[in-house]
Amino acid sequence: MAEVVAGIIAREKGAPVERVNVVIPEPGAHDVVVKVQACGVCHTDLAYRDGDIEDAFPFLLGHEAAGIVDAVGSEVSHVEVGDFVVLNWRAVCGECRACKKGEPKYCFNTHNASQPMTLEDGTELKPALGIGAFAEKTLVHEGQCTKVNPEEDPAVAGLLGCGVMAGLGAAVNTGNVGRGDSVAVFGVGGVGMAAIAGAKLAGATKIIAIDISDDKLELAKQFGATHTINSINGTGSGDTDSTVAKIREFTSGFGVDVAIDAVGRPETWTQAFYARDLAGTVVMVGVPNPTARIDVPAIDVFGRGGALKSSWYGDCLPERDFPMYVDLHLQGQFPLGDFVSERVGLDDIEQAFDTMKTGKVLRSVVVL
Template sequence: MTTTVKAVISRAKNEPVELTDIVIPDPGENDVIVRIQACGVCHTDLAYRDGGITDDYPFLLGHEAAGVVEQVGDRVTHVEVGDYVVLNWRAVCGQCRACKKGEPKYCFDTHNASKKMTLADGTELEAALGIGAFAEKTLVHEGQCTKVNSEADPAVAGLLGCGVMAGLGAAVNTGEVKRGESIAVIGVGGVGMAAIAGAAVAGATKIIAIDISDAKLARAKEEFGATHTINSSGLSDDELVEKVQEINGGFGVDVAVDAVGLPQTYKQAFYVRDLAGRVVLVGVPTPDMTLELPFLDVFSHGGALKSSWYGDCLPERDFPMYVDLYQEGRFPLDRFVDERIGIDGVEDAFGKMKQGEVLRSVVEFK
């Protein structure tokens, strides 16, 4: 028997989202229906709405979600009805060449639900990142459900489903920042703040936040663990490098994270690191962007140039750990939630996101 619920969809490029009825089919053999309790409003949802990912409209938006498993397919073994879960878009297959090499964080064939959710007229919906959680309920593959501590606030825990995990993983998993090392994070929106918080948990001693907003820089230091801040507005790249080196004893940093994803900010990350330092790109470029660097500089600086997808996370390992750290007061996951809204507030939340007014708006389902 199908289920009809309220959900937020995007019908056309750059058009306001719409709250409407959608139809959820019975789960396939390895699928589950999850009753959504909360879902964060992520930049990726805005990118879907504005045509920055694909043009497979209509989209069912939302993916940073936590909820309770309500129905399971006949062959589901990973979760049970009643389990409290955070949804993820890296349900690894275990069979692709990355998984077989022992690198499931690069899985090339992650699982999604076997059936499509639809509009009331039967039009199939493309679920954002295979999840689609701006909805009272959604259909996902069992592997997209990660069980976490049931005492954690859904509005907080669900943020690990994308942006927060991307940022903290960029610092900890991809950048491999270690106790006693130094790190610079360029761009302190939600992803950059998470990179800073991750570096603090990992024990980095110099954590430098770089942005053009004094308000964001103040939050980075007061709430998320930055030890130093630099407002880069009006600074040349050389001047920025000098300021980082002044803070870090005359040297560049061990890890430099570009959480913006522009050629200019990537170059800044490249040059503010120390010799043999690691550069991590977690900000997402657009298809029209190109990068130019002196080839000799690439050779002479050494080190590693890495891209970070989903913070190189493994949800089954990382989500429960960071929820537990939050519950213990050791990771400031709750500080990313700037406002709690109803399902009818998504379009307004996109506007606040564009203006840089919030780290995260979170839709709560009563």
């Protein structure tokens, strides 16, 4: 039976978000209704609101969420009513060419709910990243629900649903950081900070944080940075860039084993490219502007060797990774809870967007 709940939508490009009544339909065969307990305010939600993702308004925002399974479809076998779950936007299909090649982390056909949530007048809502969790309840595919330890705080667990997992996975999965490695992370917002924490967890012994904010750089030390560079005065290009020169100074002149661009700008990617050691790895996890272009000499691409990678969702597998990192947090081995900067209400999302722009929070989390 359909039900009506409160939710937050972006009705048109750039307009303030609105609190509305959202109709949750009766779940289809493989659908699940989740009672949302907490949802992080991610930059991707702001990008949806501002029309930088697609033009399919109105959007039901929110995707970094955790909650309790409230109802299930007739053929659901993955979860049961009452399960504590983190929502994910990579519900692997098992049938696409990536899955059949044994690379489900790249699944090209991820599952979503079989029917839309709507406004009371019947207008279909496009859920952010197929989730739409700035609402008291949401409708997702069963594969989008990952069971984790119910002892975890929902405001903490939900952050694995996007930003923290993206940065953490960029280091551990995509960059394959190992014991004794040196790592540079460009941009230490929530994603970059998670990359630093992931590099520390993986055993890196030299972790260099680069940003233009001294406050963020100081915080990065708490997550595992061993060295910091304020790059606001960086000049030059290639090996003449002062930030690159400083990284080389910290690494006996060689550069780092893994350089992670958590900003996604051509300038930061280029710094990452030149800051790595020969045969080192560059990982882009910051999402670039669609019009941005990167220009480096082809001979440098060839001559420096190594790997140039992009990281999609931290190349994670939610069923493997979410429970593991929740357990590591509960055991005191990973600082997942430290990413929660503030807890706000459902009506505070527009204010949380403004706070996000100041760069003074890692994550505001909506608690329902």
